[in-house]
């Protein structure tokens with residue numbers, strides 16, 4: 001994808017996530033009380049409401065739960081990206097996240113495909129965790 005795409009805006013709940021991405025690490029939250037791993041990053045456990053959370057580095061591997069091929073860009077910045085794949089990824093750690101599938105074979109994505117994280121450069125100093133099919137080629141690294 002492109003340097004011209006929007007850059008992420010970190011907030012206190014997501015700063016570690018974006019800092020990790022900049023270093024090619026996929027960071028997710030884990031509850032110290034009940035062990036639940038969750039995404040998006042937030043300050044309360046969505047299962048037990050504990051605030052005792054920690055950051056863990058995910059393996060970056062997962063499975064496609066579902067996907068959609070976007071053929072009409074929602075924002076003008078993405079107009080030259082279509083068609084692209086938006087997918088729900090079940091991480092091996094047990095939580096689900098939304099990301100794009102990148103790579104030359106992205107449009108061949110199917111439910112249950114194995115995928116691994118890659119990091120798409122945005123601007124000079126940001127990266128966005130995205131995924132490639134494990135049989136695919138890595139773009140955006």
Ligand SMILES: [Zn+2]
Nearest residue numbers: 031034045048
């Ligand atoms: Zn919990």
